Amino acid sequence: MLRNIEHKKSEYTATRNACKLCSPLGASLAYKGIKACVPIIHGSQGCATYIRRYLISHYREPFDIASSSFSEEAAVFGGQKNLNIAISNIIEQYKPEIIGICTTCLSETIGEDLNMIISDYKAKHASEDLPEIVHSSTPSYQGTHADGFHETVKSLVAGLAKKTEPVDRINLFSGFVSPADLRHLKEIMADFSLNFSMIPDYSESVDNPNWSEYKRIPDGGTPVSEVIESANAYASVELGYVFNKGYKAGRIKNKSQEVQTAGEYLESKFNVINHQTGLPIGIKETDKFFDILEKLSGNPMPGKYEKERGRLIDAYVDGHKIMFGKKAIIYGEEDLVIGLSKFLAETGIDVVLAVTGGNSGKIKPILANSNQNGQEPMTIGDDMDFEDLADIAKDLGANIMIGNSKGYYIARELKIPLVRVGFPVHDRFGAQRIHHLSYRGTQELFDRIANALMEYKQENSAVGYKYL
Numbered sequence: 001m002l003r004n005i006e007h008k009k010s011e012y013t014a015t016r017n018a019c020k021l022c023s024p025l026g027a028s029l030a031y032k033g034i035k036a037c038v039p040i041i042h043g044s045q046g047c048a049t050y051i052r053r054y055l056i057s058h059y060r061e062p063f064d065i066a067s068s069s070f071s072e073e074a075a076v077f078g079g080q081k082n083l084n085i086a087i088s089n090i091i092e093q094y095k096p097e098i099i100g101i102c103t104t105c106l107s108e109t110i111g112e113d114l115n116m117i118i119s120d121y122k123a124k125h126a127s128e129d130l131p132e133i134v135h136s137s138t139p140s141y142q143g144t145h146a147d148g149f150h151e152t153v154k155s156l157v158a159g160l161a162k163k164t165e166p167v168d169r170i171n172l173f174s175g176f177v178s179p180a181d182l183r184h185l186k187e188i189m190a191d192f193s194l195n196f197s198m199i200p201d202y203s204e205s206v207d208n209p210n211w212s213e214y215k216r217i218p219d220g221g222t223p224v225s226e227v228i229e230s231a232n233a234y235a236s237v238e239l240g241y242v243f244n245k246g247y248k249a250g251r252i253k254n255k256s257q258e259v260q261t262a263g264e265y266l267e268s269k270f271n272v273i274n275h276q277t278g279l280p281i282g283i284k285e286t287d288k289f290f291d292i293l294e295k296l297s298g299n300p301m302p303g304k305y306e307k308e309r310g311r312l313i314d315a316y317v318d319g320h321k322i323m324f325g326k327k328a329i330i331y332g333e334e335d336l337v338i339g340l341s342k343f344l345a346e347t348g349i350d351v352v353l354a355v356t357g358g359n360s361g362k363i364k365p366i367l368a369n370s371n372q373n374g375q376e377p378m379t380i381g382d383d384m385d386f387e388d389l390a391d392i393a394k395d396l397g398a399n400i401m402i403g404n405s406k407g408y409y410i411a412r413e414l415k416i417p418l419v420r421v422g423f424p425v426h427d428r429f430g431a432q433r434i435h436h437l438s439y440r441g442t443q444e445l446f447d448r449i450a451n452a453l454m455e456y457k458q459e460n461s462a463v464g465y466k467y468l
């Protein structure tokens, strides 16, 4: 059951506390998942500083991200000179295997031609052993951090993939998930005896063990050779329903102009069969993911996952009296909101408000068909900010919020618990180790939500029960 609320957007001309982050942030994270890659943000220092600060505070790891450092002169006459200097400096100081350039609002607005600038740079340095140089177009006024992430993954394969000899490998495009999720996905693939290449893989590069000496380029990441060979894989698995589909939405006039995902690009150009399924959160969505892996590997689900699935069902049964009939507000990236909504529908919790800053137009039809409990109508808001969320939330009587730390002040105002998931989490420790995916990740989410509800009940009880 869906409810559409026409909220007071028209009273405001500006976004107030966006329920999304900027596109080059997502692009930078994707580039960090490629081995020995240094990202350059083509724009002003401020963009790079904000992005570095957000990433460092969430992952608690150093983030070397360069900037072409636009000044007034570059904004008027173009930033080619600055970008050339940035590329040369990075090659000299970092010796990267690949440089990933993403654009900002400013460089896109003045119409920087990155193809031309990079070709020109390569021509001028033809005698040198240059690293790979790729770029993605990521103005924030056309998309969210999730769009920038997926656009960059697509740009990486579009820029590097080459058809040569077939490889006995699948490509896994995991989406914007936590390093802990990436590590778990790798464990699952290994347990199915599947050869795979995860693109990108920032499971180590943004969550490294302690170093005795600072490393300019952290360990980990997908080797460039594997991105090149992605065209020779026999299949791809992509996790998500929305991806970068909303990207450049304003320019899309019909479906044929819709932006392709990385997996769709490889399928259309190199016949690499693409299997798309949503983020595996909850039992049904995880079952779909495991079904795909069973088909691709020819192996049944390993016993340990059967047990994890069984324990999760047992937890659903045990926790039903805590969860059933509770009302939740969820928010974040479109694919995360879809995954959370499908999972919560399995638990007896009613999602009364699902909010995203994305604007793909896909979330409403997808959630309209999801299996809601039907006790409470669900309001779905896309392209929304936190002030819109706060306005609507006031009257919903929600028991819990589930989303990133940017919504904390609303939970505080409503005096309800916030279970922190997704990105960013700036007011708790260990955000990079939060599991969201598969039966195991769902189990952790379920336990955290149940405990948050129990703790709330305990703390607000006049009696102070220690047995709930």
Ligand code: SF4
Pocket (backbone or CB within 6 Å): 022, 023, 024, 043, 046, 047, 048, 050, 103, 104, 105, 106, 139, 140, 141
């Ligand atoms: S100007 Fe655009 S790219 Fe730069 S920080 Fe702001 S939203 Fe992001």
